[in-house]
Amino acid sequence: MAYPTREIRVPGVRQLCGHRMIDGKERTLTPMTELADLMVGGQVLRITRWGEPILHEQTRPVTQFDSEFHTLVRDMFATMTAADGVGLAAPQVGDDRSFFIFRCPDADDQMYVGVVANPHIILPDGKNRQLVSEEEGCLSLPGSYSPLARPDHAICRGQDHNGKPIEIAGTGLLARCLQHETDHLEGMVFGDRLSDRARKRLYADHEESAYRYPEDWPISPKGEFDPTR
Ligand SMILES: [Zn+2]
Numbered sequence: 001m002a003y004p005t006r007e008i009r010v011p012g013v014r015q016l017c018g019h020r021m022i023d024g025k026e027r028t029l030t031p032m033t034e035l036a037d038l039m040v041g042g043q044v045l046r047i048t049r050w051g052e053p054i055l056h057e058q059t060r061p062v063t064q065f066d067s068e069f070h071t072l073v074r075d076m077f078a079t080m081t082a083a084d085g086v087g088l089a090a091p092q093v094g095d096d097r098s099f100f101i102f103r104c105p106d107a108d109d110q111m112y113v114g115v116v117a118n119p120h121i122i123l124p125d126g127k128n129r130q131l132v133s134e135e136e137g138c139l140s141l142p143g144s145y146s147p148l149a150r151p152d153h154a155i156c157r158g159q160d161h162n163g164k165p166i167e168i169a170g171t172g173l174l175a176r177c178l179q180h181e182t183d184h185l186e187g188m189v190f191g192d193r194l195s196d197r198a199r200k201r202l203y204a205d206h207e208e209s210a211y212r213y214p215e216d217w218p219i220s221p222k223g224e225f226d227p228t229r
Contacts, residue, residue, distance in 0.1 A: 001087040001180040002137035045093040059098040061199030062117040066161040082218035087177040089184035100181035107172030112166045119158035119183045143209030
């Protein structure tokens with residue numbers, strides 16, 4: 001998931017999006033010593049774009065938590081960092097397995113980082129269900145954002161990078177990220193949740209900034225803003 005740094009509504013989030021941490025702590029349900037190894041040394045991969053079939057198909061379960069899987073996780077952390085994102089799902093790097101990674105702050109500006117395979121999302125219902133509308137973006141449609149109403153908290157259950165069961169309770173941007181990434185694994189992009197009018201506006205915004213994103217982005221970096229266009 002991409003977060004619109006041009007329009008910050010929550011004080012403090014901007015610096016978190018730059019991959020710095022509040023009070024030097026990262027929160028994870030997985031021992032940081034294990035995860036740290038997966039967060040360095042990866043290779044940046046091309047991010048797929050909306051319209052490519054892999055982004056619109058159901059994924060298959062992760063069954064092997066082996067070194068091949070860990071190599072892909074490592075490459076995805078490198079890719080998400082290069083693209084300045086807060087979450088990245090496997091189909092966004094052309095893989096059809098059901099998992100995503102995230103490095104994202106919650107409503108209290110605490111940074112959470114992790115890997116979730118075979119996720120299942122649990123959303124509040126009844127009186128507990130509060131929708132919040134915030135700007136949302138996707139690394140697979142870079143450069144454009146749209147407000148989208150989603151439940152303000154979410155629980156995500158799945159398996160970590162070694163296949164151990166995990167559960168993450170997310171608030172704020174993290175709640176949105178967990179929902180956005182789980183959608184990807186079901187072949188859904190956030191444009192599918194917008195009205196026709198909002199989706200058209202989103203595509204028009206994307207067209208305007210598309211010149212900055214090379215076909216193989218973020219392998220090739222984003223181009224400079226051109227005010228004369
Ligand atoms: Zn996305």
